[in-house]
Amino acid sequence: MTKTPKAAIIGGGVIGGGWAARFLLNGWDVAVFDPDPEAGRKIAEVLANARASLPALADVPMPPEGALTMAASITEALDGASYVQESVSERLDLKHRVFAQIQQVAPGVPIGSSTSGFKPSELQQGAANPATIFVAHPFNPVYLLPLAEVVPSAASDPAVIETAKETLRGIGMFPLHVRKEIDAHIADRFLEAVWREALWLVKDGVATTEEIDEAIRMGFGLRWGQMGLFETYRVAGGEAGMKHFMAQFGPCLQWPWTKLTDVPEFTDELVDLIAGQSDAQSGAYTIRELERIRDANLVGFLRVLKDRNWGAGRVLKEQDKRLAALMPAPVPETAAPLVMARLQVLPGWIDYNGHMTESRYLFCASETTDNLLRLIGADMDYVAGGHSYYTAETHILHRGEARLGDRLTGSVQVLGADEKRLHIFVTLARGEEVVATIEQMCLHVDMKAGKTCPGAPEVLARLLPLAAAHAALPRPDAAGRVGRKV
Amino acid sequence: MTKTPKAAIIGGGVIGGGWAARFLLNGWDVAVFDPDPEAGRKIAEVLANARASLPALADVPMPPEGALTMAASITEALDGASYVQESVSERLDLKHRVFAQIQQVAPGVPIGSSTSGFKPSELQQGAANPATIFVAHPFNPVYLLPLAEVVPSAASDPAVIETAKETLRGIGMFPLHVRKEIDAHIADRFLEAVWREALWLVKDGVATTEEIDEAIRMGFGLRWGQMGLFETYRVAGGEAGMKHFMAQFGPCLQWPWTKLTDVPEFTDELVDLIAGQSDAQSGAYTIRELERIRDANLVGFLRVLKDRNWGAGRVLKEQDKRLAALMPAPVPETAAPLVMARLQVLPGWIDYNGHMTESRYLFCASETTDNLLRLIGADMDYVAGGHSYYTAETHILHRGEARLGDRLTGSVQVLGADEKRLHIFVTLARGEEVVATIEQMCLHVDMKAGKTCPGAPEVLARLLPLAAAHAALPRPDAAGRVGRKV
Numbered sequence: 001m002t003k004t005p006k007a008a009i010i011g012g013g014v015i016g017g018g019w020a021a022r023f024l025l026n027g028w029d030v031a032v033f034d035p036d037p038e039a040g041r042k043i044a045e046v047l048a049n050a051r052a053s054l055p056a057l058a059d060v061p062m063p064p065e066g067a068l069t070m071a072a073s074i075t076e077a078l079d080g081a082s083y084v085q086e087s088v089s090e091r092l093d094l095k096h097r098v099f100a101q102i103q104q105v106a107p108g109v110p111i112g113s114s115t116s117g118f119k120p121s122e123l124q125q126g127a128a129n130p131a132t133i134f135v136a137h138p139f140n141p142v143y144l145l146p147l148a149e150v151v152p153s154a155a156s157d158p159a160v161i162e163t164a165k166e167t168l169r170g171i172g173m174f175p176l177h178v179r180k181e182i183d184a185h186i187a188d189r190f191l192e193a194v195w196r197e198a199l200w201l202v203k204d205g206v207a208t209t210e211e212i213d214e215a216i217r218m219g220f221g222l223r224w225g226q227m228g229l230f231e232t233y234r235v236a237g238g239e240a241g242m243k244h245f246m247a248q249f250g251p252c253l254q255w256p257w258t259k260l261t262d263v264p265e266f267t268d269e270l271v272d273l274i275a276g277q278s279d280a281q282s283g284a285y286t287i288r289e290l291e292r293i294r295d296a297n298l299v300g301f302l303r304v305l306k307d308r309n310w311g312a313g314r315v316l317k318e319q320d321k322r323l324a325a326l327m328p329a330p331v332p333e334t335a336a337p338l339v340m341a342r343l344q345v346l347p348g349w350i351d352y353n354g355h356m357t358e359s360r361y362l363f364c365a366s367e368t369t370d371n372l373l374r375l376i377g378a379d380m381d382y383v384a385g386g387h388s389y390y391t392a393e394t395h396i397l398h399r400g401e402a403r404l405g406d407r408l409t410g411s412v413q414v415l416g417a418d419e420k421r422l423h424i425f426v427t428l429a430r431g432e433e434v435v436a437t438i439e440q441m442c443l444h445v446d447m448k449a450g451k452t453c454p455g456a457p458e459v460l461a462r463l464l465p466l467a468a469a470h471a472a473l474p475r476p477d478a479a480g481r482v483g484r485k486v
Numbered sequence: 487m488t489k490t491p492k493a494a495i496i497g498g499g500v501i502g503g504g505w506a507a508r509f510l511l512n513g514w515d516v517a518v519f520d521p522d523p524e525a526g527r528k529i530a531e532v533l534a535n536a537r538a539s540l541p542a543l544a545d546v547p548m549p550p551e552g553a554l555t556m557a558a559s560i561t562e563a564l565d566g567a568s569y570v571q572e573s574v575s576e577r578l579d580l581k582h583r584v585f586a587q588i589q590q591v592a593p594g595v596p597i598g599s600s601t602s603g604f605k606p607s608e609l610q611q612g613a614a615n616p617a618t619i620f621v622a623h624p625f626n627p628v629y630l631l632p633l634a635e636v637v638p639s640a641a642s643d644p645a646v647i648e649t650a651k652e653t654l655r656g657i658g659m660f661p662l663h664v665r666k667e668i669d670a671h672i673a674d675r676f677l678e679a680v681w682r683e684a685l686w687l688v689k690d691g692v693a694t695t696e697e698i699d700e701a702i703r704m705g706f707g708l709r710w711g712q713m714g715l716f717e718t719y720r721v722a723g724g725e726a727g728m729k730h731f732m733a734q735f736g737p738c739l740q741w742p743w744t745k746l747t748d749v750p751e752f753t754d755e756l757v758d759l760i761a762g763q764s765d766a767q768s769g770a771y772t773i774r775e776l777e778r779i780r781d782a783n784l785v786g787f788l789r790v791l792k793d794r795n796w797g798a799g800r801v802l803k804e805q806d807k808r809l810a811a812l813m814p815a816p817v818p819e820t821a822a823p824l825v826m827a828r829l830q831v832l833p834g835w836i837d838y839n840g841h842m843t844e845s846r847y848l849f850c851a852s853e854t855t856d857n858l859l860r861l862i863g864a865d866m867d868y869v870a871g872g873h874s875y876y877t878a879e880t881h882i883l884h885r886g887e888a889r890l891g892d893r894l895t896g897s898v899q900v901l902g903a904d905e906k907r908l909h910i911f912v913t914l915a916r917g918e919e920v921v922a923t924i925e926q927m928c929l930h931v932d933m934k935a936g937k938t939c940p941g942a943p944e945v946l947a948r949l950l951p952l953a954a955a956h957a958a959l960p961r962p963d964a965a966g967r968v969g970r971k972v
Binding site (some may be wrong): 001014023034090139140144145146147149174176178179180182187189190193194195196197198200201204205206207209210211212213214215216217218219220221222223224225226227229230231232235236237238242243245246247261264271274276277278282287290291293294296297298300301302303305306308310311315346347348352353354355358359360361365383388390391393394395396397398401428430432447471481482 | 499500514542546574590595598625626631632660663664665666668672673675676677679680681682683687690691692693695696697698700701702703704705706707708709710711712713714715716717721722723728732733750755760762763764765767768773776777779780783784786787788789790791793794796798801833834838839840841843844845846847848849851852866869874876877878880881882883884887933939962967
């Protein structure tokens with residue numbers, strides 16, 4: 001058993017809270033230091049959002065959640081911490097003071113800064129140990145969006161940077177190594193360009209905040225969640241590719257397509273104009289409601305990408321592999337139904353009745369069964385080798401309704417198994433309460449031949465003892481509805 | 487029966503082809519004029535992509551696809567057309583010539599231009615009838631992304647603009663009325679700002695095209711597909727809202743966070759640098775492959791948003807309502823299983839075996855059953871009134887495997903019905919070949935009381951005659967596996 005790692009989070013606002021949640025849900029202990037008396041409440045709110053969304057991205061059990069403590073001082077927060085993330089206000093003098101305090105106690109600990117704009121060389125100024133201070137810039141919501149821009153300076157220790165990137169990968173993030181330090185790193189340069197242009201459009205009365213948001217999310221915003229700027233344009237260029245696209249749009253650089261040569265004056269009037277329009281646009285929802293809507297949408301997008309092993313979805317798949325490797329070796333000695341899945345009912349799973357839509361009951365059963373198959377060695381590699389278990393028949397009995405946010409367990413009892421057949425009974429439950437049972441007959445097939453065939457010896461060597469152990473269990477009342485002649 | 491409307495598409499590249507596909511799949515006849523001898527092939531390729539993706543966004547049957555003709559001249563294309571969309575190259579003189587030719591033949595027809603940059607007043611210069619020429623700027627892929635920026639000038643006829651917006655809504659788009667004409671409208675001003683900044687970053691060696699794309703799609707790109715710029719920042723501001731956010735980030739306007747005060751020189755060297763990096767990043771895929779990946783991702787995102795009735799998903803829901811209203815009154819006189827759903831197997835529906843994942847079989851059955859319920863009047867409004875049919879039990883028999891791209895029909899036979907019960911048998915077939923059958927027992931419930939109760943008289947008035955008619959049908963061999971005591 002390795003010791004649970006611990007992260008110290010200095011600054012507990014929306015960003016610090018998001019970091020805390022991501023570390024905790026990925027099994028790290030976390031100590032937060034923030035002098036704000038409201039910090040504890042704020043962190044708890046972010047954590048509640050994270051608990052309701054992040055686990056829905058995993059297809060393997062998440063590790064046990066780490067322990068959260070609110071520390072009374074930076075020194076207390078640092079005790080035992082192997083990583084520090086600083087997320088205090090964007091004031092360089094304040095950040096310098098925080099780093100000095102940290103390095104007085106723990107001069108060697110890696111310190112990532114959430115700064116949006118400061119360069120690492122600026123952060124390092126006057127530090128006792130500049131080599132361990134770097135930028136690790138996340139994006140809100142930190143617990144869902146994988147990006148962390150990791151920016152070292154020439155004074156950084158490359159080994160510290162590599163370790164930090166590995167830490168970030170370990171909590172499911174995508175560390176983007178920014179090789180050349182620059183104000184605002186990469187992503188925020190685009191955000192700033194768009195922000196400035198947007199301020200002009202509002203100020204000049206061309207568009208309201210709502211119209212601007214629609215112009216983004218009904219069009220290119222959808223594209224950018226899965227391909228970025230260049231890949232999108234490469235596709236737009238057609239078979240002729242990127243050169244063709246550039247030849248076509250190159251001349252626009254000389255056209256008056258943006259107001260980028262100037263910056264609007266930041267007056268109270270402009271602030272009022274934008275705040276008023278934003279109220280008209282989004283005021284029907286509270287910020288908490290908007291957060292939940294945003295998170296549910298992001299979980300949906302991320303699951304889509306995961307289904308396709310693309311972009312951010314690939315990061316999720318890699319995190320699953322990492323989590324799976326941490327799982328204890330599983331086939332148990334004692335006869336008991338195996339809890340093979342823990343799922344949470346997401347907003348997109350709800351139908352017009354307000355309950356979990358019916359195909360999701362079978363989805364939950366499939367998640368359960370897939371984990372059982374993985375357990376007996378009929379995993380992705382096995383399928384890639386041309387063999388798999390196919391479902392021939394399914395019987396579902398609905399015993400109750402699953403609702404939004406319900407946490408369900410999927411457990412499985414092996415009713416019978418032989419060389420070619422696997423007869424299972426899955427129970428989906430909310431706590432002790434059964435919401436549905438799913439009985440299935442699965443057949444082992446040679447996928448290329450399209451015919452049943454015996455399972456591989458190493459799979460049967462795990463399956464048959466499990467079936468023998470489960471034969472001692474009482475047979476569920478509802479079982480017995482499947483049994484097509486095969 | 488109303489006459490099938492017809493659109494004339496002038497210019498048949500990626501954009502013109504996308505318009506053609508969107509009109510065709512939404513039931514319009516389309517004539518395309520493009521002197522390029524390759525135009526027919528190009529349109530066919532775009533149409534194939536559109537057929538593989540757009541119908542997957544609808545939950546009601548799409549109208550029959552319209553007829554496509556390649557016209558030999560603008561005059562021929564215009565014959566009978568009630569809407570013209572111009573998508574020729576971005577050269578103002580060429581566009582003026584096209585408009586003149588159109589207005590010689592059909593001076594009153596509305597003409598939308600796909601221009602990315604020209605203002606409507608520029609397009610209207612020298613026209614016989616400026617009032618009917620306006621900007622209708624779409625986003626690639628036109629058949630999937632709902633946004634169309636509709637920009638009139640002071641010379642535009644407001645009635646023409648309103649009709650055009652209604653036409654665009656009719657083909658499932660979101661017409662964003664841009665109230666003040668401006669170079670590059672709204673969205674492309676942002677794209678141009680980002681593009682210029684991106685060129686600098688590549689030129690200065692700060693980031694490669696791939697690193698820039700990751701900085702977008704791993705972070706803010708995901709946010710922008712569902713909320714735009716301002717709503718995202720409103721949430722980031724927390725309970726203090728937009729004013730707080732602006733106070734926090736206002737000062738950045740004075741910081742050197744972008745290179746927006748200057749434009750990089752557009753040299754061959756820069757083009758080669760970017761094209762080379764793009765090859766390294768995306769060259770493993772052909773453009774056709776990237777198109778399919780992009781479309782599958784976008785369909786996934788859009789379905790997520792549709793599940794949540796949010797943003798672009800709301801546009802899809804409204805389009806369903808529009809399409810449903812066009813459907814003929816349905817309960818048939820003759821006894822035959824009812825074809826209630828036509829579905830296509832999408833990439834996200836495929837499991838690691840390469841077949842449709844098992845929960846999607848039940849999903850397809852649910853789509854079929856939901857349409858049956860709608861048909862008998864147990865629709866969303868009925869559910870909102872507190873009553874619904876709940877599934878108590880399901881039996882699935884797998885007869886074959888559905889694969890990527892398969893077009894499936896879901897047909898339903900009513901095996902029995904009384905005041906409280908609905909016993910149905912759904913067949914999913916690819917052409918004549920049955921891939922699965924799904925037998926279900928549904929119970930009519932008072933949702934608030936959580937108890938079964940008789941269906942409303944108007945629902946039973948449709949259901950019971952249908953059940954009586956279906957009683958004459960042969961009972962499927964596979965039926966009889968459900969029947970839990972209720």
